[in-house]
Amino acid sequence: MSRPKRSALAAHRQRLKRLGRVRVEVLANAEDAALLRGVAKALVDPARRLQVKLALTQQLAGQGKIGLKALLAAAPFGDLEFERPRDFGRKIAL
Numbered sequence: 001m002s003r004p005k006r007s008a009l010a011a012h013r014q015r016l017k018r019l020g021r022v023r024v025e026v027l028a029n030a031e032d033a034a035l036l037r038g039v040a041k042a043l044v045d046p047a048r049r050l051q052v053k054l055a056l057t058q059q060l061a062g063q064g065k066i067g068l069k070a071l072l073a074a075a076p077f078g079d080l081e082f083e084r085p086r087d088f089g090r091k092i093a094l
Contacts, residue, residue: 001009016023021044028036042052066074 024040026036039052039056042048
């Protein structure tokens with residue numbers, strides 16, 4: 001990259017940093033790309049930011065991380081038996 005391009009890129013990154021912005025890359029389906037761009041633009045717009053952020057937070061609040069114990073407790077195992085007899089190994093003569 002040439003020197004003028006590097007300095008322009010550095011100035012751009014400094015400007016974003018001053019505004020409190022970060023770059024985020026997201027992989028999504030092609031049909032969802034326009035939706036994600038719209039959400040990103042709405043989150044940057046001061047007039048719509050709070051409303052969009054509140055709506056997204058409410059919608060996604062129930063999708064937090066769940067621990068393994070809670071996941072296993074909620075799983076539909078049906079009639080599976082998880083208890084097994086204790087095995088002390090075979091007897092050997094010393």
